Amino acid sequence: MLVFRTYFKILTKYKGIVILYTVILLCFAVFNMQTSDNSTNFTASRPDVYVENKDEEGALAGLLCDYIKEHAEVKGPEDLKDTEGVSDALFYRQVNYTVEIPENFSEDFLAGERPDIVVRSIGDYQAAYMEMQLERFLQTASLYQKAGMEEKQLIKQIKETLKETVEVELKSSVDKEGLSKGAFFYNFANYSLLAGCVYAIAVALSSFRRDCIRRRANVSPINNLRYNLQLLLANGVFAFALWAFYVLISFVMVKDVMFTKQGLLFIANSFVFALCALSVGFLIGNLTTNKEALGGIINVVALGSSFLCGAFVPVQWLPDAVLKIAHILPSYWYIQNNERIAKLETVEPAAIKPLLVNGAVVLGFAALFVAVTNVLAKRGRQRRV
Amino acid sequence: MKNVIEVRNLTKAYKELRAVDDLSFEVHEGEILGLLGPNGSGKSTTINCLLSLLQFESGHIRIFGKEMTPDAYDLKAQIGVVFQDVAVFEELTVYDNIDYFCGLYIGDKNTRKAYVRDAIALTGLEEFVKFYPKQLSGGLLRRLNIACGIAHKPKLIFLDEPTVAVDPQSRNNILDGIRILREQGATIVYTTHYMEEVEILCDRIIILDKGRVIASGTNEELKELTDIEEKVTVEVDRISQEQLAQIKALEHVKEVTNSKNVVSIVYREGEDHFGKLLAFLGKEKIRYHKIYSERPTLNDVFLELTGKELRD
Numbered sequence: 001m002l003v004f005r006t007y008f009k010i011l012t013k014y015k016g017i018v019i020l021y022t023v024i025l026l027c028f029a030v031f032n033m034q035t036s037d038n039s040t041n042f043t044a045s046r047p048d049v050y051v052e053n054k055d056e057e058g059a060l061a062g063l064l065c066d067y068i069k070e071h072a073e074v075k076g077p078e079d080l081k082d083t084e085g086v087s088d089a090l091f092y093r094q095v096n097y098t099v100e101i102p103e104n105f106s107e108d109f110l111a112g113e114r115p116d117i118v119v120r121s122i123g124d125y126q127a128a129y130m131e132m133q134l135e136r137f138l139q140t141a142s143l144y145q146k147a148g149m150e151e152k153q154l155i156k157q158i159k160e161t162l163k164e165t166v167e168v169e170l171k172s173s174v175d176k177e178g179l180s181k182g183a184f185f186y187n188f189a190n191y192s193l194l195a196g197c198v199y200a201i202a203v204a205l206s207s208f209r210r211d212c213i214r215r216r217a218n219v220s221p222i223n224n225l226r227y228n229l230q231l232l233l234a235n236g237v238f239a240f241a242l243w244a245f246y247v248l249i250s251f252v253m254v255k256d257v258m259f260t261k262q263g264l265l266f267i268a269n270s271f272v273f274a275l276c277a278l279s280v281g282f283l284i285g286n287l288t289t290n291k292e293a294l295g296g297i298i299n300v301v302a303l304g305s306s307f308l309c310g311a312f313v314p315v316q317w318l319p320d321a322v323l324k325i326a327h328i329l330p331s332y333w334y335i336q337n338n339e340r341i342a343k344l345e346t347v348e349p350a351a352i353k354p355l356l357v358n359g360a361v362v363l364g365f366a367a368l369f370v371a372v373t374n375v376l377a378k379r380g381r382q383r384r385v
Numbered sequence: 386m387k388n389v390i391e392v393r394n395l396t397k398a399y400k401e402l403r404a405v406d407d408l409s410f411e412v413h414e415g416e417i418l419g420l421l422g423p424n425g426s427g428k429s430t431t432i433n434c435l436l437s438l439l440q441f442e443s444g445h446i447r448i449f450g451k452e453m454t455p456d457a458y459d460l461k462a463q464i465g466v467v468f469q470d471v472a473v474f475e476e477l478t479v480y481d482n483i484d485y486f487c488g489l490y491i492g493d494k495n496t497r498k499a500y501v502r503d504a505i506a507l508t509g510l511e512e513f514v515k516f517y518p519k520q521l522s523g524g525l526l527r528r529l530n531i532a533c534g535i536a537h538k539p540k541l542i543f544l545d546e547p548t549v550a551v552d553p554q555s556r557n558n559i560l561d562g563i564r565i566l567r568e569q570g571a572t573i574v575y576t577t578h579y580m581e582e583v584e585i586l587c588d589r590i591i592i593l594d595k596g597r598v599i600a601s602g603t604n605e606e607l608k609e610l611t612d613i614e615e616k617v618t619v620e621v622d623r624i625s626q627e628q629l630a631q632i633k634a635l636e637h638v639k640e641v642t643n644s645k646n647v648v649s650i651v652y653r654e655g656e657d658h659f660g661k662l663l664a665f666l667g668k669e670k671i672r673y674h675k676i677y678s679e680r681p682t683l684n685d686v687f688l689e690l691t692g693k694e695l696r697d
């Protein structure tokens with residue numbers, strides 16, 4: 001395990017940078033948790049919600065609008081007149097939350113479909129509260145619809161149920177605030193994990209990949225395959241250790257959340273992303289052996305994808321065009337998962353399925369990067385011989 | 386005499402350029418063989434072919450009697466290589482570098498420890514074991530490069546221009562070290578474009594030019610190839626054309642040239658040229674400040690064979 005051991009010896013020379021990325025993560029996390037602690041009185045003030053009802057005829061849609069009015073300050077188009085549109089309104093925090101009820105919502109819902117209600121939020125606790133209320137309404141409605149009730153009866157039942165359980169619901173078993181903190185931490189970990197993995201792996205790998213060093217290995221009796229396997233193993237162990245360390249930190253920072261099922265999902269999701277970060281490290285380590293160039297590339301990759309995909313600012317604030325571009329980055333799918341996990345009321349198979357899809361996309365990216373690395377490495381070898 | 390290396394009709398081309406052209410030679414057990422040639426004559430290319438680092442167009446290479454291939458690991462285990470470019474990890478200390486490269490060959494920890502110590506002693510790096518490559522001077526870096534290549538005590542050692550751009554102290558250390566390695570039983574292939582080094586170090590010399598062997602043999606044998614026996618140079622106060630002609634007429638004199646009262650006289654053969662010349666200068670009352678005699682150098686050999694100087 002000579003190569004393996006030497007890899008870590010080399011890595012210790014670069015530990016400063018990895019520690020720096022970790023400290024940045026910790027600072028941001030601590031800062032965020034403190035500021036949000038000061039504004040936890042979210043039940044006291046009602047969220048400002050903008051509702052656009054495209055199903056004005058529908059009774060169920062009407063009931064939903066009334067229901068929202070009970071729990072929030074509803075703003076109409078006249079309140080948004082200073083701003084360009086809903087995005088701006090969110091950005092300037094004129095509203096916490098927007099709801100768009102699609103056409104034929106009531107009819108489709110009663111027919112057993114689940115039409116998408118388009119919501120956008122600024123990701124604060126008032127918005128989280130609104131999200132919770134909306135979810136409760138839809139679940140209740142869904143329950144009675146499945147029981148085969150017809151419209152009038154359904155609406156009556158919903159009204160009663162929601163009235164009865166208001167008190168209980170407010171003490172929801174799900175700690176939305178904690179979850180949202182957890183998502184914040186893991187979103188930010190996107191940056192630290194990516195930068196840390198890519199930097200360490202690329203730098204250590206590039207030392208071993210230098211032509212003159214490879215040549216020395218090539219004239220020695222060490223088997224080429226074993227040499228490469230040891231490097232692979234060393235990279236894997238490093239990425240795993242960094243990931244495990246960040247998970248450990250998350251247990252310190254947002255302890256309550258981490259012991260829930262959602263916490264487990266955060267961990268699993270970040271593990272998948274760590275694998276992807278490993279593959280990115282491999283790819284970049286194979287691009288160049290110039291250490292200065294590596295620094296630049298890493299900043300572009302880690303900072304760039306973290307900004308574009310919403311690791312630093314809530315996804316809702318980002319322009320649609322940016323989010324469209326972000327689809328081609330693995331960080332996007334990872335962060336989308338964190339956001340979804342934060343909103344999970346219950347952890348059940350149906351809720352997990354979209355998470356698995358996103359996770360698969362991230363793994364797909366990893367496979368792609370590994371394939372590209374192989375092609376590059378093969379070309380490099382041919383050029384040398 | 387056993388042959389450690391046999392090279393037959395080796396040819397390696399880079400596109401149009403024949404870097405090594407139908408090269409054949411052998412290396413005997415226990416000798417230091419010098420590959421001497423100007424920059425670009427194909428020395429490094431030859432070594433890289435011998436080590437299976439480069440694919441070549443045609444030819445056969447046998448080392449220790451076996452065909453050399455990229456996965457001849459048993460052969461590689463007995464070979465040590467010091468490449469022309471310094472190849473060490475910037476992130477590791479002198480000690481760790483030697484330990485790593487030795488470790489590619491020697492698995493056992495205790496043996497390796499002893500071997501690394503020996504390599505450090507041989508190259509005189511004791512004071513620098515904790516240094517990083519960046520902190521070493523050019524000469525020390527070269528010595529580290531050598532220590533990394535030979536620490537595993539190989540039976541066959543290739544050294545590719547190990548003394549380029551090295552201070553005299555390091556150069557002497559390196560040359561002494563190579564002699565010690567030979568005394569310990571290693572066979573050594575040494576490439577250089579410094580003729581003085583092969584003259585004092587090598588048992589046998591192969592002179593390369595444009596990828597071809599142009600001459601080979603011992604130092605003495607090579608010098609036989611020129612018809613120069615001795616070269617005497619005199620710095621005189623003044624000398625007449627007539628006197629120069631008289632010198633030219635002396636026994637065995639091949640040619641006489643005079644440039645600004647520095648007269649060089651080349652002798653073809655014979656003995657005691659010096660005495661006879663001094664007698665002539667005394668008889669003619671020619672005053673001189675400096676007079677010295679030289680044996681022909683490998684540069685003269687190279688000049689004779691190729692019509693150009695070995696030095697750049």
Ligand SMILES: Nc1ncnc2c1ncn2[C@@H]1O[C@H](COP(=O)(O)OP(=O)(O)O)[C@@H](O)[C@H]1O
Binds near residue numbers: 402429
């Ligand atoms: N990778 C390469 N591609 C093309 N030409 C090369 C390459 N390596 C060496 N050469 C050419 O081959 C010739 C021999 O080079 P080399 O073996 O390095 O000479 P030496 O070691 O004697 O200085 C030179 O003319 C050099 O320019």
Ligand SMILES: [Mg+2]
Binds near residue numbers: 428429430469545546
């Ligand atoms: Mg060379």
